[in-house]
Amino acid sequence: MNTQVKRKIAFALLMGIVTTGIISFAILALNVGFSETFALTWLRSWGIGYVIVVPVILVVGPWLQAQVNRMIQ
Numbered sequence: 001m002n003t004q005v006k007r008k009i010a011f012a013l014l015m016g017i018v019t020t021g022i023i024s025f026a027i028l029a030l031n032v033g034f035s036e037t038f039a040l041t042w043l044r045s046w047g048i049g050y051v052i053v054v055p056v057i058l059v060v061g062p063w064l065q066a067q068v069n070r071m072i073q
Contacts, residue, residue, distance in 0.1 A: 008058065008061070008062075009058070011057075012054050012057040012058045012061065013054060015057055016050050016053045016054040016057060017050065019053060020046055020049035020050045020053050021046055023049065024042060024045040024046045024049050025042055025046075027045075028041060028042050028045055
């Protein structure tokens with residue numbers, strides 16, 4: 001596996017952690033509020049979101065980057 005592929009995978013993994021963590025926290029806090037079960041519910045939601053988002057970043061990311069490159073030259 002070459003360095004560029006490793007970088008893309010590492011980026012997707014880290015971006016997935018950050019984005020799903022922030023969004024799941026904010027949406028859960030707004031919709032449900034803080035309770036005794038908030039942390040456990042948030043971690044569960046975060047995990048589900050992460051499993052969904054990382055493959056999407058890996059698949060959609062290169063296509064989206066190509067579209068941006070075409071628009072901005």
